[in-house]
Amino acid sequence: MSFDHPEIPEDLTLAGTEGSREPTSWRYLTQKLEQAVAEILLPGPAMISEHDLIKQLTLPPHSIFSENCLQSPLDLFQTHFLTFHTLYRLKNKWLQEHNLVLAMTSVRITLYHYDAEAHSSHNAPVAADPLAEYYLNPKNLFDTSAADVEKLIRDFWLMYVHPHQKQSALDTLGCAPDSDAGQIKARYRRLAMEHHPDRGGNTALFQAITEAYEVLKVYYSL
Known part of the structure; x- marks a missing residue:
């Protein structure tokens, strides 16, 4: 899959260092996010919440998201999508290169070492993830409007x-x-x-x- 989207739409203001009005290339942003998330997760802790991870991405030395990146429903969706897009890219990369398993849920993000010899093939952590296809497709980020997010929220609450x-x-x-x-x-x-x-x-x-x-x-x- 190609991630070479030409540039982030101008109204996607949360993506990039706060205060910057220059469009940020998709390649540059994803690389910057991957580097920042790696610097946060690889040294530890082994478990972190999405909120805490995003919080660290708003602070120096990263400062990728602005401090108000969770202010509106659309801001929250875009920040969440970019975070999970990065995590799913790293999930595949780290399993192949470092034998590390990156597991994500709505509650926590966990990183642990996978010992292939100690596990049988039927429980190897490479099963298809239905969410991966969604988060790895940038089109789902760029094509989702504020009205779409409001509908997603309503549909979510209707289930509960x-x-x-x-x-x-x-x-x-x-x-x-x-x-x-x-x-x-x-x-x-x-x-x-x-x-x-x-x-x-x-x-x-x-x-x-x-x-x-x-x-x-x-x-x-x-």
Whole structure:
């Protein structure tokens, strides 16, 4: 696979040293990230969180990401993608060159030595990773807009919001199950104004109304 993308789009502001307005070549950026991640991971620790790794990439001597690289949903996605793109490139490289296994999950990044003689072939760490194809394709970075990221976030939360939470939220707002987005939004605004603590309303009730609306925002794309 070729990684020679001509240059990073101008609106991809997080990629590069903070304050720089010059477009950064894709080759240069990936090489710089690989070098920085290697300097962080190879000496240790054997385990690190993605957040801590990104934090180190914002600090000298690396200073690849700006300090506000996680500020907006799009910034967060781009920073996460670039980080995992780099990790997956190094994963293949380090296994071949250093006999090191780089394992990534949503919680932690782990690096350990792989002893081929001590393991049978059926558990060798070279099984196909469905995420590798996604992160190793820069097109998935350049073609993802802010609207796409918002949809990804909504779809993610839909997997975790249990159906009973939707009905409970509707009950809290006093909305019928067949209420549409406009009716729910109007009902929320009326209740929020009526029960706002600054207007003498009950704080606990106001919080319950707000939390119910947050749940329904996921379902109805409010």
